[in-house]
Amino acid sequence: MQQYIIRRLILMLPTIFVITVFTFGLVRVMPGDFIMAQMAEARGTPDQELIDEWRAELGLDENAMTQYVKWVGGVVTGDWGLSFWQNEPVLHVIGRALPISIELGMLSIIIGILISIPVGVISAVKQDTWLDYLGRGISIAGISVPNFFLATLFIIYGAKWFGWFPPQTYQNPFDSPTGNIQQFLPGALVLGAALSAQNMRMLRTTMLETLRADYVRTARAKGLRETGVIFRHAFRNALIPVVTLLGFQITVAIGGSVIVEQVFSMNGIGRNYIAAVQQRDYPLVQGILLILVSATLITNLLVDLSYSWLDPRIRY
């Protein structure tokens, strides 16, 4: 098992390498760099000498390879560079934004699980009845309604009916729990709805399969009560693909959070990412992408490891 973990961790490195090279090249291929973006806002013709000096200061005058090597060296030693736009170390910016995104993500996933498990189980157990159709209809509606639409509706009707506006500044959960919940709940509900829809469909499918398995038939033949059959036997085995899905949902939560953070004005990773891309703030874009990719890879590893806990037949 330990060997497996170590092997997986080592295998992560080439993937991270590919992604970092890719994103590094990506942002530098963009027309105009950070300095041009800043100059575009200034009036009058920019002084070429000033531009060159600025460029040298930011390290943009060297060729791409050198920049990449320097950046990788920095990352490994804990110096992720200075954000051009926010003028702070990238790690500080990320450190501020990450807890917000993590909290949003976790709340969304929890809400997703809370909704999807009862709906999914009921839908599978009562297949093809109106309950099934209702459950499937709701869950598909959850995936179909775009999250930016739902988020916009939240804000508009929240303001209209309840006079509520999303709090602008971050409320620390330890300082002000109610304020924190107020700020995160709408976004988490929006994201959670979509996540629950995916979970529910997967759970329904896997439950349907396991409910037709031989061991379930044996359990019923032995005279076990139906609820016992469902929860003690079918459900646990149906969970394995759902756990895989949960792992992917971390990625989905991050992608969806980009929009939700934008609409609800939450200063998380997603919002910083969009702004950084628009500003051509290379260090910040690279830093954020590095975090995202690493988080996804580590989550995949954790999901794979959890399989051996859920199904003892699976051993590494």
Add this chain to the structure above:
Amino acid sequence: MVAGAEVVGDAGGAAPALATRGRPPHARLWRFARRRPLGAISGVVSIFILLIALGAYTKVLLLHDPIVTHGADRLLPFFSDSADGERYYILGTDDLGRDMFSRLAEGAKISIFFGMGVTLISVTVGGAVGLVSSYVGGKFDLVIQRLVDALQTVPLLVLAIAIVSISGPGIMKGFWVLAILSIPRPVRVIRGSVLAVREETYIEAARSLGASDRRVMLRHVLPNVMAPMIVLASYVLAVAIIIEASLSFLGVGAQAPTPSWGAMLSGNGAVYFSTNPRLALMPGLAISLVVFATNMFGDSLRDELDPRLRGSR
């Protein structure tokens, strides 16, 4: 719609046996509609929306120009006449006096063509790559799978935003970006099916009879992996439509004045919501409806085609 049923019946051996095999196509359609009414309705709705998109493409449904503004006709309600009496607006106008019905129809065209194009490209290319890679196996397969894994680690929207920012915003660039980024998923899905089918006895029989790799892949493996691919296509379509709307919403997809549903939702729609909610509600509901219909249809199709999931009779 019944392609899965027809081709599957061809392969023999362990192919899933559909009770509808051997019946004429219209009987199969009717049976599908009776057993899965919601799926059938969704299929009809999807076709209806496709027709709207085609109507916009051929300009038949564009009652008025979706882009030209009319200052005198701003924010008119449903079923109203224009200020100069020359035009009739079924669904009213937006804040710049443009006909909502035509804009919605044009938006349908954009979303549907975008979605179908992305789906077609990614499913065929991804399917082909996945089919060959999983069947052949070996080092080639390993490399492809590593690439696919790497591409899938970054969330689709995040990567799409970055790439579209490079190439400049615009619908066509977003289209190609998304088509390419959507390829990994079909590769993954088809891989699972191919790996299972590869070990079947009839494949072994075909090979021992001397069938070439190419023949085995095309004639025996492919028909048996079609069903999950068809379902996947409906999923890819839904995702593509939502991502196009998201990119337009964020301002990096379709550019004004192109009436993409997502763009209609962000700019004027939100601003005028308190007085004229329909400006934002209509495109939002349109997106939801299209995605709902395609998802529901794909779901029902999968339930119908996968024999393991049929309800107990």
